[in-house]
Amino acid sequence: xxxxxxxxxxxxxxxxxxxxxxxxxxxxxxxxxxxxxxxxxxxxxxxxxxxxxxxxxxxxxxxxx
Numbered sequence: 591x592x593x594x595x596x597x598x599x600x601x602x603x604x605x606x607x608x609x610x611x612x613x614x615x616x617x618x619x620x621x622x623x624x625x626x627x628x629x630x631x632x633x634x635x636x637x638x639x640x641x642x643x644x645x646x647x648x649x650x651x652x653x654x655x
Contacts, residue, residue, distance in 0.1 A: 591634025607637035610651045611644045623654055 593602040608630045627638070644651035 591636075603637050604635055606635055607639050608635050609639040610655065611639070611641070612646070620654070627655070 592605045594605055595601070596603050608627070630638075638655065640652050640655055642649055642652060
C-alpha cells in the first residue's frame with residue numbers, strides 16, 4: 591500500500607482509506623463488519639474514516655468499530 595504525507599504534519603496515511611459512513615450502523619450484520627475491516631487491514635488499509643454521527647443511528651459506526 592503506498593502512503594502519502596498529510597499536509598505539512600509529516601503524518602503518513604495510506605493512499606486508500608475505508609469510509610464507514612452508512613456502512614456500519616446497527617442495521618447491518620456484525621460478521622460482515624469484521625470481515626470487511628479485517629480484509630481491509632490485511633490489504634494495508636490502516637486509515638478508517640469514522641465520525642461520531644455516522645450510523646444509522648448516529649454514533650453506531652464508532653460503537654461497532
